[in-house]
Amino acid sequence: MTARTASLWQIRQPSVIPGFGLALGVTLSWLTLIILIPLSGLVWRSSALGWATFWELATDQRTVNALRISFGTAFLAALINVFFGVVLAWVLVRYRFPGKRIIDAMVDLPFALPTAVAGIALTTLYAPNGWIGSLLTPLGIKIAFTPLGIVFALVFVGLPFVVRTVQPIMEEIDKEVEEAAATLGANRFQTIRRVLLPGLAPAVLTGFALAFARGVGEYGSVIFIAGNLPYVSEIAPLLIVIRLEEFNYPAATAIAAVMLVISFAMLLIINMIQAWSRRRYGYGA
Amino acid sequence: MEVRVQNIRKEFSRFPALNDVSLDIRSGELIALLGPSGSGKTTLLRLIAGLESPTEGTVYFGNEDASRKTVQERNIGFVFQHYALFRHMTVLDNVSFGLTIRPASRRPSKADIRKRALELLDLVQLSGLEKRYPAQLSGGQRQRVALARAMAVEPNVLLLDEPFGALDAQVRKELRRWLREIHDRTGHTTVFVTHDQDEALELADRVVVMSKGQIEQIGTPDEIYDTPNSPFVFGFIGQSNILPVRVENGQLWLDDRSIGVSAPGEADGPAQLYFRPHDVELLDGCGGCIAGIVVQTRRVAGTRHVELDVGGANTTVEIELPPEKATSDRSRLAFRPTRWKLFRD
Numbered sequence: 001m002t003a004r005t006a007s008l009w010q011i012r013q014p015s016v017i018p019g020f021g022l023a024l025g026v027t028l029s030w031l032t033l034i035i036l037i038p039l040s041g042l043v044w045r046s047s048a049l050g051w052a053t054f055w056e057l058a059t060d061q062r063t064v065n066a067l068r069i070s071f072g073t074a075f076l077a078a079l080i081n082v083f084f085g086v087v088l089a090w091v092l093v094r095y096r097f098p099g100k101r102i103i104d105a106m107v108d109l110p111f112a113l114p115t116a117v118a119g120i121a122l123t124t125l126y127a128p129n130g131w132i133g134s135l136l137t138p139l140g141i142k143i144a145f146t147p148l149g150i151v152f153a154l155v156f157v158g159l160p161f162v163v164r165t166v167q168p169i170m171e172e173i174d175k176e177v178e179e180a181a182a183t184l185g186a187n188r189f190q191t192i193r194r195v196l197l198p199g200l201a202p203a204v205l206t207g208f209a210l211a212f213a214r215g216v217g218e219y220g221s222v223i224f225i226a227g228n229l230p231y232v233s234e235i236a237p238l239l240i241v242i243r244l245e246e247f248n249y250p251a252a253t254a255i256a257a258v259m260l261v262i263s264f265a266m267l268l269i270i271n272m273i274q275a276w277s278r279r280r281y282g283y284g285a
Numbered sequence: 286m287e288v289r290v291q292n293i294r295k296e297f298s299r300f301p302a303l304n305d306v307s308l309d310i311r312s313g314e315l316i317a318l319l320g321p322s323g324s325g326k327t328t329l330l331r332l333i334a335g336l337e338s339p340t341e342g343t344v345y346f347g348n349e350d351a352s353r354k355t356v357q358e359r360n361i362g363f364v365f366q367h368y369a370l371f372r373h374m375t376v377l378d379n380v381s382f383g384l385t386i387r388p389a390s391r392r393p394s395k396a397d398i399r400k401r402a403l404e405l406l407d408l409v410q411l412s413g414l415e416k417r418y419p420a421q422l423s424g425g426q427r428q429r430v431a432l433a434r435a436m437a438v439e440p441n442v443l444l445l446d447e448p449f450g451a452l453d454a455q456v457r458k459e460l461r462r463w464l465r466e467i468h469d470r471t472g473h474t475t476v477f478v479t480h481d482q483d484e485a486l487e488l489a490d491r492v493v494v495m496s497k498g499q500i501e502q503i504g505t506p507d508e509i510y511d512t513p514n515s516p517f518v519f520g521f522i523g524q525s526n527i528l529p530v531r532v533e534n535g536q537l538w539l540d541d542r543s544i545g546v547s548a549p550g551e552a553d554g555p556a557q558l559y560f561r562p563h564d565v566e567l568l569d570g571c572g573g574c575i576a577g578i579v580v581q582t583r584r585v586a587g588t589r590h591v592e593l594d595v596g597g598a599n600t601t602v603e604i605e606l607p608p609e610k611a612t613s614d615r616s617r618l619a620f621r622p623t624r625w626k627l628f629r630d
Binding site for chain 2: 174176177179180181182183184185186187190194195198199201277
């Protein structure tokens with residue numbers, strides 16, 4: 001343990017790879033320029049509000065609802081993506097079938113497509129008079145212009161994150177591990193549940209974190225399908241834009257600061273779980 | 286348990302990997318499948334395990350036809366070259382795995398499973414490491430965990446696929462001796478695949494030499510080394526020299542000289558003479574011998590290896606002499622094989 005703490009202080013380890021100073025310098029300057037300065041600007045502006053004002057703005061009912069919708073739908077969409085993303089990655093890794101490459105390429109489409117286009121397309125489909133929406137309306141199911149529609153849009157934009165993080169790890173799974181489980185008497189279901197999925201956990205968690213983060217920040221596709229009813233289907237990023245258009249900068253900053261804190265906390269927790277599981281399973285490190 | 290392999294044939298997309306292979310393994314025996322890569326030894330092992338299914342033929346466990354059973358039903362222990370441990374499980378969980386997944390009716394209690402796993406870890410000398418993860422173990426330790434895991438299910442037969450192949454020489458030697466000890470103590474019928482002849486000859490009760498999808502010879506290590514029954518086995522096991530000779534009236538001739546070796550009952554005609562470098566006697570004169578000019582000498586541990594040019598079509602042979610027998614390059618040396626075998630094409 002003492003050796004460990006000591007090495008923490010010795011930042012620069014002797015290495016045969018040259019250029020550590022330069023590389024770290026570039027990294028830090030870049031991070032500062034791109035991430036740190038804008039974010040600290042945000043924190044600085046919101047701190048100028050004073051605690052009481054900030055708290056009042058942050059606990060405004062409309063703001064709270066918008067935050068709840070943003071994080072709630074993003075969380076739900078990421079969960080759905082984890083399930084279907086893993087299935088999709090499994091199919092792409094494990095089976096050979098005609099059209100596999102096309103499906104593989106299609107997974108990336110949400111990356112490339114302008115999200116507004118996706119939002120409009122989804123709205124057209126799920127609106128009460130759309131192809132799918134018109135079939136669901138008689139059943140009493142409303143998707144477009146409800147939080148459910150937001151989840152649909154976020155599932156769409158988040159899918160590639162899960163597939164693309166899980167796929168390479170799945171490809172690395174040694175066939176022998178499955179055979180070992182079989183020789184020990186495990187049936188297929190037991191092999192998948194007890195041997196394969198736990199091994200994928202760190203990758204699935206990464207995929208979840210990415211899809212979730214993307215969902216929280218998503219704007220383009222959501223505003224078309226959400227209907228944007230205050231208190232019901234209005235997401236936090238939209239509320240920020242609305243406040244900005246009202247020239248209500250303090251409120252916009254306050255919402256942004258709250259989002260920043262929550263996002264940072266969640267990503268930190270996910271990263272910590274990941275580091276822990278990685279250390280355990282001996283990946284990386 | 287006895288394992289019988291009967292007239293097995295296996296094709297991988299029309300390419301024959303095994304061709305009419307039959308093998309009887311006695312209960313409690315330690316058998317080595319030895320052969321170069323592509324000889325079908327691993328395929329045979331995987332067929333016994335049920336990880337492959339034969340194109341034709343049957344595998345019996347005792348009197349039961351096992352070929353219709355799945356891997357899971359065969360109750361075997363399999364050890365892979367690259368360990369194939371479950372890396373998200375502790376050593377203890379790895380070893381217990383086979384027992385914990387049994388249906389409730391056949392599953393021992395939690396305490397019993399733990400006890401059994403700890404006993405096995407003790408047997409493989411890994412006591413105290415049960416809470417570690419595979420990533421925290423050395424290669425040799427991992428392979429021992431793999432062996433304990435395979436033994437936990439009380440397998441009918443223990444199958445090991447190049448178990449020491451990924452380890453370095455020192456660890457390999459240690460584990461080899463240790464595997465023999467474990468086998469003697471537990472008495473599991475064991476089959477292991479190897480391409481390392483030292484490993485096979487040192488460890489096994491019987492060695493099965495395979496080549497090109499067929500069994501060349503089955504025998505004890507002594508039989509395999511001392512009386513190889515085919516040119517392949519002679520060439521594959523240990524060092525050997527091959528000389529093209531002629532048989533005339535029961536005498537062997539190299540080019541135009543008799544080499545002083547008689548082969549009574551052999552038909553006249555050309556043949557290949559096989560002999561080992563150490564099965565030779567040096568002669569002073571040469572009235573019936575193989576004579577050659579020293580091309581190169583090498584001192585290897587306790588012996589001196591001498592390479593001789595024996596004339597003819599630039600044929601060289603290598604013989605082993607005691608190290609005190611100093612020879613200089615270009616000097617002449619006469620010898621005669623004391624043990625040898627003739628093969629004809």
